[in-house]
Amino acid sequence: KAGVTQTPRYLIKTRGQQVTLSCSPISGHRSVSWYQQTPGQGLQFLFEYFSETQRNKGNFPGRFSGRQFSNSRSEMNVSTLELGDSALYLCASSASVVRAGNTIYFGEGSWLTVV
Amino acid sequence: QKEVEQNSGPLSVPEGAIASLNCTYSDRVSQSFFWYRQYSGKSPELIMSIYSNGDKEDGRFTAQLNKASQYVSLLIRDSQPSDSATYLCAVNLMFSGGYNKLIFGAGTRLAVHP
Numbered sequence: 001k002a003g004v005t006q007t008p009r010y011l012i013k014t015r016g017q018q019v020t021l022s023c024s025p026i027s028g029h030r031s032v033s034w035y036q037q038t039p040g041q042g043l044q045f046l047f048e049y050f051s052e053t054q055r056n057k058g059n060f061p062g063r064f065s066g067r068q069f070s071n072s073r074s075e076m077n078v079s080t081l082e083l084g085d086s087a088l089y090l091c092a093s094s095a096s097v098v099r100a101g102n103t104i105y106f107g108e109g110s111w112l113t114v115v
Numbered sequence: 116q117k118e119v120e121q122n123s124g125p126l127s128v129p130e131g132a133i134a135s136l137n138c139t140y141s142d143r144v145s146q147s148f149f150w151y152r153q154y155s156g157k158s159p160e161l162i163m164s165i166y167s168n169g170d171k172e173d174g175r176f177t178a179q180l181n182k183a184s185q186y187v188s189l190l191i192r193d194s195q196p197s198d199s200a201t202y203l204c205a206v207n208l209m210f211s212g213g214y215n216k217l218i219f220g221a222g223t224r225l226a227v228h229p
Contacts, residue, residue, distance in 0.1 A: 033216075033217065035219075042219060042220075042221040042222060043159070043203065043219040045216055045217065045218065048216065056216050088158075090158055090159070092217070103149070103161060103164055104149070104161075104205075104207075104217050105161065106151075106158045106159050106160075106161075107158060108157070108158050109158045
């Protein structure tokens with residue numbers, strides 16, 4: 001069973017540009033969450049999508065957005081990049097059934113450097 | 116108060132010893148608890164999940180959960196240098212409708228020295 005796939009793995013952008021990151025969840029998983037990880041802030045929840053709907057959102061500015069497609073693949077977009085957006089962006093998928101025990105599995109992440 | 120708290124470490128233990136990693140959380144309704152291991156430059160890897168009070172063992176790893184005290188721990192027996200990593204405690208907040216929000220602690224760095 002293939003894992004969570006994220007692309008691109010590494011990218012460098014200039015301040016003010018925008019970036020789109022892609023995530024393909026584990027087959028059969030309908031929930032996709034995005035996290036930002038920086039040395040200073042740790043892992044911070046960005047948002048979660050399920051069946052093309054954003055169900056939950058973290059405390060990030062509106063420059064951060066996402067979407068999910070009918071095949072559960074998800075993209076996140078960051079507009080007007082700032083230096084502080086440099087981070088590892090992690091996508092996680094889960095089956096998201098209504099029970100305790102939703103296990104979340106991470107992709108390898110996209111390393112974004114803003115210069 | 117942070118929702119999930121861990122001692123940042125580093126926790127240094129000799130090879131072969133037991134490493135004890137601790138985590139406290141603030142939300143009493145949390146139902147699912149996870150330990151992830153993260154090597155430098157890599158993404159988090161799930162080690163253990165625990166949902167009920169008590170102990171859960173998997174090989175050299177034992178997760179312990181005490182919901183009354185809002186406390187979850189991870190014990191690593193016979194620690195090996197390859198266990199040196201950052202260990203992230205995560206608490207899954209369930210919302211009506213079945214969706215989750217996984218909140219992470221800042222992580223504890225573990226260093227196992229020969």
